[in-house]
Amino acid sequence: LMHLTRKLIEIRSMLLSIDQSDALKLPSIAVIGSQSSGKSSVLEAIVGHEFLPKGNNMVTRRPIELTLIHTPAKDGKLPVEYGEFPGLGLGKIRDFTDIQRTLTDLNLAVPASEAVSNDPIDLRIYSPNVPDLTLIDLPGYVQISSLDQPETLKEKIAGLCEKYIREPNIILAVCAADVDLANSPALRASRKVDPLGLRTIGVITKMDLVPAEQGAGILSGNRYPLHLGYVGVVAKSHGKRSNSDTGLVAQRGEKDYFGSNKEVFGSQSSLMVGTDTLRRRLMEVLESSMASSLHGITNAVQLELEEATYQFKVQYNDRRISPESYVAETMDSLKLRFKDFTQQFRRPVIRAKLKGMLEDKVMDVLEQLYWLDKRAPELGVLGSDPKLKPEDVEPYWRHKLEAASSLLTKSGVGRDSTLLVADGLRSLIDSIAAGEPFNFHPRAAERLTEFSHMILRDRIGVTSDQVENCIKPFKYDVEVEPREWETGRERAVQLFENEVSMCEQKLQEIKKKVGGGRRLNGLIGYVKSMEEKQKERSLKFADRSDGEQQGEVEEQPVESYRYPPAQLSDARYAMMYSDRIGVLKLRLMALKSKRCRAGPQSEVFCPEAFLNVVADKLAYTSAMFINIELLDQFFYQFPREIDSRLLYDLDRKEIVEFARENPVVRRHLDLQERKDKLEEVMKQLNSLSTLRADPQPAPRRH
Numbered sequence: 001l002m003h004l005t006r007k008l009i010e011i012r013s014m015l016l017s018i019d020q021s022d023a024l025k026l027p028s029i030a031v032i033g034s035q036s037s038g039k040s041s042v043l044e045a046i047v048g049h050e051f052l053p054k055g056n057n058m059v060t061r062r063p064i065e066l067t068l069i070h071t072p073a074k075d076g077k078l079p080v081e082y083g084e085f086p087g088l089g090l091g092k093i094r095d096f097t098d099i100q101r102t103l104t105d106l107n108l109a110v111p112a113s114e115a116v117s118n119d120p121i122d123l124r125i126y127s128p129n130v131p132d133l134t135l136i137d138l139p140g141y142v143q144i145s146s147l148d149q150p151e152t153l154k155e156k157i158a159g160l161c162e163k164y165i166r167e168p169n170i171i172l173a174v175c176a177a178d179v180d181l182a183n184s185p186a187l188r189a190s191r192k193v194d195p196l197g198l199r200t201i202g203v204i205t206k207m208d209l210v211p212a213e214q215g216a217g218i219l220s221g222n223r224y225p226l227h228l229g230y231v232g233v234v235a236k237s238h239g240k241r242s243n244s245d246t247g248l249v250a251q252r253g254e255k256d257y258f259g260s261n262k263e264v265f266g267s268q269s270s271l272m273v274g275t276d277t278l279r280r281r282l283m284e285v286l287e288s289s290m291a292s293s294l295h296g297i298t299n300a301v302q303l304e305l306e307e308a309t310y311q312f313k314v315q316y317n318d319r320r321i322s323p324e325s326y327v328a329e330t331m332d333s334l335k336l337r338f339k340d341f342t343q344q345f346r347r348p349v350i351r352a353k354l355k356g357m358l359e360d361k362v363m364d365v366l367e368q369l370y371w372l373d374k375r376a377p378e379l380g381v382l383g384s385d386p387k388l389k390p391e392d393v394e395p396y397w398r399h400k401l402e403a404a405s406s407l408l409t410k411s412g413v414g415r416d417s418t419l420l421v422a423d424g425l426r427s428l429i430d431s432i433a434a435g436e437p438f439n440f441h442p443r444a445a446e447r448l449t450e451f452s453h454m455i456l457r458d459r460i461g462v463t464s465d466q467v468e469n470c471i472k473p474f475k476y477d478v479e480v481e482p483r484e485w486e487t488g489r490e491r492a493v494q495l496f497e498n499e500v501s502m503c504e505q506k507l508q509e510i511k512k513k514v515g516g517g518r519r520l521n522g523l524i525g526y527v528k529s530m531e532e533k534q535k536e537r538s539l540k541f542a543d544r545s546d547g548e549q550q551g552e553v554e555e556q557p558v559e560s561y562r563y564p565p566a567q568l569s570d571a572r573y574a575m576m577y578s579d580r581i582g583v584l585k586l587r588l589m590a591l592k593s594k595r596c597r598a599g600p601q602s603e604v605f606c607p608e609a610f611l612n613v614v615a616d617k618l619a620y621t622s623a624m625f626i627n628i629e630l631l632d633q634f635f636y637q638f639p640r641e642i643d644s645r646l647l648y649d650l651d652r653k654e655i656v657e658f659a660r661e662n663p664v665v666r667r668h669l670d671l672q673e674r675k676d677k678l679e680e681v682m683k684q685l686n687s688l689s690t691l692r693a694d695p696q697p698a699p700r701r702h
């Protein structure tokens, strides 16, 4: 029989870890009583140690799930007593004052504003001096709410206790002998859920504070009959409170008391007195209660197991996973995805990207040196003269070309091209870190971006220096082959045509915005006339020696009100775009002319073609060295860093935590664990049926 309770206590805590629903609960003993009724003293007497928090302000703020495990003597030697908090991982605690301190800390951790918490503390005590029992210590009922306790405290405590005194639990109602039972909050609460007193056991403390006859009267239970009876105790510890042998001292006091009142308590054999009796009584009651729950719980577990098995089949096709396998898969898929992405960084792709960047630079250089130059149209006219030899062109144009070429080659190509590629890598990593499954793992994502950015930082300086070094020759001299020239020229034509159509589109947009071509022309005419006037005016100003300007000041506002300022600015943009189109069209004609087609000797006439060839060469060289210095290094290091930095140093607990960050994996693991645990419980329950060949004896009375 002993064995059965022991097993059932084990099964009970397994069931608690599966879920907290009432359906899967084996009974425990819920200990209730008002503050100062002697509840703690009773529990400590049962355990034989002082271990519960003491203090003036309410000390039990969380339920304590107290599991007592009897450890039998081995080879005539008594095993060491110890306690354990399975939820905290503190290991075995041999010193009961440490247990007391831990419980106090856990209680004090409940914010004062909440006062009590529903979250139970799991405490196990292993000792040769305890019976196999499970008890739940609950906050004591308070009579009056004091000032520093919240208004609702009374209800909160009552609600919490109510949850624990439901079926199938046994209720241990602690009442002090010197308080009228009619006023006992514990008995009142018990009667609400167990009106017939079938699963309530009364404990009358402080028997020494009332006359023996009166005490015996309470224990007889005539006034408030309880099926499981009353046990009278004297649990007060005499003398040293902090001594860990309190239990023994208290027990002696109790024995003395009942011993010296033998004539009252000994004569009626049905009266139960003393802590030993209480212990035995609790064991019997728990045993028989558990035994009678056995059938029901077995059925409930069977149902839950069937459901879990079915769900596991339907949802996951019986596929088992482990946190470890998830971690390994995550890293593998990361490497795989990364490998896919590296395709975006093949050399031709990089070269095209760099070329794009350099073409923008070419256009900037052209704008700066040619398009804004008032003499720009001359160049086309010069180029169309077949008799003019390149060497006869004014030195002005030759200098211009040299300036343009050096502006391009000295524009920081090494740094810009390296950063362009590095930014590409960075945003690639950022997109991996932001996507599944790393969106579920913010800390891992942070690590991932951190170490990849670090690799990049390490390489950027070296790479941009190397690239800059290798394009150095182009800063002095660029040799152009006829085939390169032709490609450059064609590309320039293409770029200009694109630019023209872009400008035309912008013009079109402005036209639409201001309300048609005619209106735009009107605006432009107006802006031009304003500019003319402005010019005249500044000439006049320049002529005048003194500041006689009233005439003009009066004129100005009248004129400005004709059009809204936003439209005037649109008109100015429109003028800029059409000027630009004009220049570009002229240059396009030149680029398509015989002169330009002739080859590299025409470079003075066709700077656009020449600069495009330079850009091409720069892109080619940069791409080559970026590939060696940056990409190859990065692609080599990255997978290695994943192995050695990403999830390498996780212990079992962290691996589980990591896996559970992903909600899909968490659900899978939860169901899998639930099924496993239910299977295990079912196995244990089945093994019990062999132990339970005999029917359980009915609860006895002493």
Ligand code: GDP
Residues within 6 Å of the ligand: 033, 034, 035, 036, 037, 038, 039, 040, 041, 042, 140, 205, 206, 207, 208, 209, 233, 234, 235, 236, 237
């Ligand atoms: P709790 O608040 O219900 O946990 O009550 P305690 O166990 O802390 O007891 C409250 C007070 O009653 C303490 O001062 C105890 O020493 C005292 N006390 C507890 N049991 C007995 C007893 O059997 N006899 C006497 N005389 N005092 C007791």
